[in-house]
Amino acid sequence: AEMEEKGWLGADLVFDIDADHIPTSCGKVHDVWVCVDCGFSGRGVTPEKCPACGGERFKVKTWPCEVCLDSAKTETVKLLDMLMQDFGFSKSEVHVFFSGHRGYHVQVESEVVRTLDAFARKEIVDYVCGLGIDVTFHGFDKRSWEAGYHESSLYSNTGWRGRILRGLHNFIVRVDEDKLYSLGLRKNVVRKILENKKVILQNLNSPRFLRSVKGVGSESWRKILEYCAKLQSAKIDTVVTTDIHRLIRLVNTLHGKTGFKKVEFPVSTIESFDPFKEAVAFKKGTATVFVSDAPKFRIGDEEFGPYKNSKVELPTAAAVLLICKGRGELVE
Numbered sequence: 001a002e003m004e005e006k007g008w009l010g011a012d013l014v015f016d017i018d019a020d021h022i023p024t025s026c027g028k029v030h031d032v033w034v035c036v037d038c039g040f041s042g043r044g045v046t047p048e049k050c051p052a053c054g055g056e057r058f059k060v061k062t063w064p065c066e067v068c069l070d071s072a073k074t075e076t077v078k079l080l081d082m083l084m085q086d087f088g089f090s091k092s093e094v095h096v097f098f099s100g101h102r103g104y105h106v107q108v109e110s111e112v113v114r115t116l117d118a119f120a121r122k123e124i125v126d127y128v129c130g131l132g133i134d135v136t137f138h139g140f141d142k143r144s145w146e147a148g149y150h151e152s153s154l155y156s157n158t159g160w161r162g163r164i165l166r167g168l169h170n171f172i173v174r175v176d177e178d179k180l181y182s183l184g185l186r187k188n189v190v191r192k193i194l195e196n197k198k199v200i201l202q203n204l205n206s207p208r209f210l211r212s213v214k215g216v217g218s219e220s221w222r223k224i225l226e227y228c229a230k231l232q233s234a235k236i237d238t239v240v241t242t243d244i245h246r247l248i249r250l251v252n253t254l255h256g257k258t259g260f261k262k263v264e265f266p267v268s269t270i271e272s273f274d275p276f277k278e279a280v281a282f283k284k285g286t287a288t289v290f291v292s293d294a295p296k297f298r299i300g301d302e303e304f305g306p307y308k309n310s311k312v313e314l315p316t317a318a319a320v321l322l323i324c325k326g327r328g329e330l331v332e
């Protein structure tokens with residue numbers, strides 16, 4: 001039936017943060033892709049075209065790795081901060097879950113979001129992703145600074161201006177030569193910034209910082225600030241949020257790709273939340289599995305693998321994970 005005839009009443013505002021959408025330091029080497037057309041396979045991020053035959057269809061075996069899940073958590077923390085600080089949702093309206101697989105779900109349950117259409121949700125997505133942010137419209141240009149446009153408490157500014165500035169602080173503290181060059185800055189500018197880190201940091205919270213280092217002009221700052229905005233954005237799966245007809249996994253159900261549960265936890269405990277402990281469903285018994293290929297992994301306090309074509313007896317949760325991920329088969 002047409003959707004209208006089904007009597008759509010509303011939808012919670014839902015965010016999906018999945019490691020698939022986040023570049024990670026593990027390089028996803030635990031993921032295996034196979035070309036559907038020719039069978040050519042490789043590890044890491046799936047290519048757009050098969051290097052052997054040019055085909056574009058792949059079968060992908062992913063893995064819920066700790067590095068990937070940590071990076072998904074970092075994105076989730078940024079998202080939660082925006083929802084509560086910038087949008088003003090309360091802790092009782094914002095729910096956060098481990099998805100049971102490779103990421104986190106955030107669900108806003110509130111009357112004010114329930115009837116938002118796809119376009120309105122897209123606006124929220126754009127805000128969260130920092131899409132189309134022009135830093136000069138946030139007061140980071142010469143004229144605004146000269147006009148004394150800025151109040152003194154920029155850091156605590158809610159919204160993107162404060163976010164960009166806090167991002168700039170973290171950026172300057174850690175930045176090295178390679179990173180600055182990668183932003184397309186000239187040699188002189190790179191040297192000046194590295195020499196004057198302290199001066200920049202001291203001036204960040206006042207209208208002086210754009211002119212704090214001679215030789216670093218507004219165009220260079222724009223490049224840096226745009227990069228900082230990107231760092232501060234939350235990398236969500238945008239399609240999930242805008243789709244108002246989608247069903248999302250119910251809490252405490254098993255995820256078919258892992259055998260882990262989708263679990264809710266308090267927003268305030270996200271830093272210490274351990275999915276490999278709290279989402280474990282099968283806590284008793286063992287099973288013998290023939291493992292074709294699996295990276296090293298952890299469940300609870302116990303580490304397993306890596307395995308390659310070996311028969312092993314494992315705690316049920318580990319065995320179920322390998323079987324669900326297509327990395328092993330149960331041995332009768």
Ligand SMILES: [Zn+2]
Binds near residue numbers: 035036038039040055
């Ligand atoms: Zn191929």
Ligand SMILES: [Zn+2]
Binds near residue numbers: 024
């Ligand atoms: Zn990973």
